[in-house]
Amino acid sequence: MIAVAAGGDILSLITVFVLAAFVGFEVIAKVPSTLHTPLMSGTNAIHGVVLVGAMLVLGTVHGTGELVLGFAAVVLATLNVVGGFVVTDRMLEMFKVRKPPKVSTEAASAVAPSTEGDSK
Amino acid sequence: MSLGTGIRLADLIAAICFILALRGLTGPKTARYGNLLGAGGMALAVSITFATNGLHHFLLIAIAMLVGTAIAVPAARLVKMTAMPQMVAAFNGVGGGAAALIALSKFVTAPTGKLAVYQVVEVLLGVVIGCVSFSGSCIAFAKLQELMTGRAITYPGQQVWNAIVGAGILGLAITLCLSSTSWLIVIVLALALIFGVAFVLPIGGADVPVLISLLNSFTGLAVAASGFVLHSVVLVVAGTLVGASGTLLTQKMSQAMGRSLPNILFSAFGSVITATGGAEGDTTRSVRSASAEDVAILLAYANKVIIVPGYGLAVAQAQHTIRELADLLESRGVEVIYAIHPVAGRMPGHMNVLLAEANVPYEQLKEMDEANPEFQSADVALVVGANDVVNPAAKNNPDSPIYGMPILAVDEARNIVFMKRSMRPGFAGIDNELLFDPKTTMLFGDAKDSLTKVVAAVKAL
Numbered sequence: 001m002i003a004v005a006a007g008g009d010i011l012s013l014i015t016v017f018v019l020a021a022f023v024g025f026e027v028i029a030k031v032p033s034t035l036h037t038p039l040m041s042g043t044n045a046i047h048g049v050v051l052v053g054a055m056l057v058l059g060t061v062h063g064t065g066e067l068v069l070g071f072a073a074v075v076l077a078t079l080n081v082v083g084g085f086v087v088t089d090r091m092l093e094m095f096k097v098r099k100p101p102k103v104s105t106e107a108a109s110a111v112a113p114s115t116e117g118d119s120k
Numbered sequence: 121m122s123l124g125t126g127i128r129l130a131d132l133i134a135a136i137c138f139i140l141a142l143r144g145l146t147g148p149k150t151a152r153y154g155n156l157l158g159a160g161g162m163a164l165a166v167s168i169t170f171a172t173n174g175l176h177h178f179l180l181i182a183i184a185m186l187v188g189t190a191i192a193v194p195a196a197r198l199v200k201m202t203a204m205p206q207m208v209a210a211f212n213g214v215g216g217g218a219a220a221l222i223a224l225s226k227f228v229t230a231p232t233g234k235l236a237v238y239q240v241v242e243v244l245l246g247v248v249i250g251c252v253s254f255s256g257s258c259i260a261f262a263k264l265q266e267l268m269t270g271r272a273i274t275y276p277g278q279q280v281w282n283a284i285v286g287a288g289i290l291g292l293a294i295t296l297c298l299s300s301t302s303w304l305i306v307i308v309l310a311l312a313l314i315f316g317v318a319f320v321l322p323i324g325g326a327d328v329p330v331l332i333s334l335l336n337s338f339t340g341l342a343v344a345a346s347g348f349v350l351h352s353v354v355l356v357v358a359g360t361l362v363g364a365s366g367t368l369l370t371q372k373m374s375q376a377m378g379r380s381l382p383n384i385l386f387s388a389f390g391s392v393i394t395a396t397g398g399a400e401g402d403t404t405r406s407v408r409s410a411s412a413e414d415v416a417i418l419l420a421y422a423n424k425v426i427i428v429p430g431y432g433l434a435v436a437q438a439q440h441t442i443r444e445l446a447d448l449l450e451s452r453g454v455e456v457i458y459a460i461h462p463v464a465g466r467m468p469g470h471m472n473v474l475l476a477e478a479n480v481p482y483e484q485l486k487e488m489d490e491a492n493p494e495f496q497s498a499d500v501a502l503v504v505g506a507n508d509v510v511n512p513a514a515k516n517n518p519d520s521p522i523y524g525m526p527i528l529a530v531d532e533a534r535n536i537v538f539m540k541r542s543m544r545p546g547f548a549g550i551d552n553e554l555l556f557d558p559k560t561t562m563l564f565g566d567a568k569d570s571l572t573k574v575v576a577a578v579k580a581l
Contacts, residue, residue: 010238013348013356020344020357023139024364031146033376033462034469036369037205038155040333042145043340043366044212046138046158049358050343051185052169053222053350058184059175066225067177071184073221078188080215081166085159086196087207091473092152 038091045084051077123171130168131354137161138358142365165354201474202434205466206264209332212339213257219342219359220250220309226349227305237297242348244293247305248312250342255316256335260328263320264466270325278322285315324521326508327384329467330373334385337366376462377525407543407555409562412570415537416577418561419445422499422535424455426491428528429475431465432505432541436567439478442504445575446484452578458484459491459501459528461509492529501533505540505567511552520550536560539570 031039054077058070137157144154170178192211199207223246227235235243262268289311296304323331340362347355374381419425433442446456458480464471475485486494495501503510510530513520530536536559543555543562554560563570 010348013351013353016353016356017344017348017360020360021364024142024361024366025368027139027142027361028146028365028368031369031372032148033372034472035146035148035151036333036373036376036468037208037329037470037473038151039142039145040336040366040369040373040467041204041208042141042151042155042158043362043369044208044215044336045155046141046162046358047215047336047340047343047362048211049134049138049162049165049355050215050218050222050346051162052165053343053346053352053355054184054218055166055169055181056172056175056350056352057222057225058181059172059177061225061229066228067180069221069225069228070177071180073218073225074181074184075188075191076214076221077218078185079192080211080218081162082189083192083196083207083211084215085155085162086193087199087204087211088155089152090196090201091204092155 038088041084041088041091045081045088048077048081048084051081053077123173127168127171128353130164131352131357134161134165134354135357137164138361142361201477202431202466203265204473205329205332205470206261209257209260209264209328209335212332212336213254213261216250216253216257216335216339216342218250219339219346220247220254220312222346223247223250223342223349224305224309227302239349240297241293242345243305244296244308246342246345246349247309248289248293249338249345251309251312252316252319253335253338253342255313256320256338257316257332259317259320260332260335263325263328270328272324273321278318282315282318285311285318289315323385326463326522327377327379329463330370330377330381330384333366333370333373334381337363337370340364340366373468376468379522379524407562408558408560409564410537412563412573413577415561415563416574416581418500418535418537419449419454419502419574420452420578420581422449422454424457424494424498425449425500425502426494426498426530426533427456427458428501428503428506428510428530429458429460429464429471430504430506430509432507432539433567434465434471434474434505436505436569438504438568438571439475439480441568441571441575443478443480445571445578446480448575448578456484457486457491457494459486459488459494461488461506461528462526464506464509488526488528495529495532498533500535500537501530503530503536503538504571507540507552508550510554511550512554513550513552516553522550530554531557534559537563539563539565539567541566 028039054073058074061067061070138161141154141158144150144157196207223243227243263270289308292304292308320331340359344356344359344363347359371381374384427442427446429442449456460471462468465474508522510528511522512531514522514525514527517523531554536554538555538560540562542564
């Protein structure tokens with residue numbers, strides 16, 4: 001379906017649009033609140049695909065004004081895509097550290113008394 | 121296989137990568153993998169674009185990409201974890217701007233007369249949504265970066281003005297579709313930028329994260345619109361995915377705060393006035409403030425202390441000092457736990473990230489539902505730089521803008537210690553009754569300074 005639409009016929013594009021909308025809703029139906037921020041950041045990076053569009057514009061225009069427009073679009077889009085993925089990766093790096101790390105000895109001894117009060 | 125087919129196939133693979141990336145990002149174990157997969161799909165989609173038939177200006181494209189990368193990487197790498205949310209806002213805004221520029225360029229290269237009505241509509245959607253997202257994100261960034269007040273900004277007739285601007289955009293858009301007066305697009309662009317600003321101004325600081333999520337989905341839709349303009353399937357797929365999932369995510373975020381989305385977006389128009397009206401009378405009321413030594417005694421002789429960290433702690437970079445205090449108290453036999461509100465910090469999950477950075481033992485972090493029953497048996501609730509997430513107005517005052525937001529039951533503890541810089545209301549701009557409670561002790565000052573003093577005082581005991 002997606003490949004068929006690549007011809008760019010408006011109805012096929014609308015078909016792709018509607019199907020993608022459903023997928024977008026379905027695919028994140030279950031997400032814990034701790035991951036809300038990284039997920040937002042991740043989707044932010046994905047719409048950085050606008051870079052592809054910006055490249056197509058800059059690569060096909062001629063006049064100076066249009067070149068400036070296209071150049072600006074590529075710069076902005078690159079910011080979006082590169083910054084988006086890097087920020088998301090940094091957020092998730094932090095989540096990885098959430099496993100209790102190999103704490104130094106003083107911290108390890110300090111943890112011990114706190115566990116007794118935990119309600120399971 | 122022709123080159124065109126190859127590009128289409130690559131676009132299909134990229135689209136699949138994006139879908140799987142979203143799925144991956146919904147689980148803690150798969151999240152990193154999901155993000156990498158998204159980046160991989162992106163790299164494929166971008167690199168295959170260089171093979172497009174009739175593409176020129178490779179050098180210019182490369183330079184533009186280098187410039188963008190040279191700005192984005194250090195910005196994203198070096199920004200403090202506390203400033204992540206505004207970084208997301210900024211990167212989202214430029215994406216919207218890029219989508220608007222793409223749509224605009226189509227309009228500039230082909231005079232209106234030669235575009236079919238549906239093509240003009242595509243361009244308009246891209247320009248309008250992209251511009252709203254761009255200027256709205258700029259304001260959101262300014263609010264979070266504290267370049268301007270984080271409070272809701274309201275003025276008389278706000279809704280009327282917004283409606284006039286909205287109607288203006290619509291009217292001009294229709295005119296553009298029907299006539300060939302192409303310079304009108306400049307006015308549409310300007311009005312859309314104004315609308316983005318006006319839309320965001322009345323949204324109070326605490327709600328800005330939800331707003332960024334909404335603007336994120338707007339940018340997705342703007343990208344989809346520019347995909348229609350350029351007949352690019354990969355843009356339509358990815359833009360729509362983000363538009364749809366972003367909308368759902370926005371809804372989930374507002375649910376996590378116990379609010380409805382319309383309430384967040386539009387409540388400031390009416391209710392903030394009543395909230396600030398109530399605040400004026402409070403300035404004369406007395407609060408109990410104490411020295412670091414008093415607080416140290418209170419903490420050191422308690423059996424159980426619950427630490428409620430907030431954004432003030434993160435901003436003061438006091439994660440390590442609070443851990444030092446916790447360790448010290450535990451060595452004296454005090455039971456210490458951290459109660460983490462789901463939206464503590466600036467965004468859902470933000471506080472966990474910040475505390476993990478300071479190596480706070482994971483077992484000591486309690487989610488809100490787990491922590492709330494503990495407050496009854498706590499001798500001291502130590503609130504460090506948090507305010508809105510412990511405000512009982514969310515439980516007791518139906519007029520409050522944060523009414524209905526789940527809060528930490530700090531008011532149930534026997535003693536409450538607030539470490540705050542001032543009596544200023546929190547990020548949401550709402551007064552907190554709890555500060556005036558007889559069992560509350562205030563310790564004014566920067567969270568890190570205060571904590572350092574308390575640590576020294578506990579050691580001296």
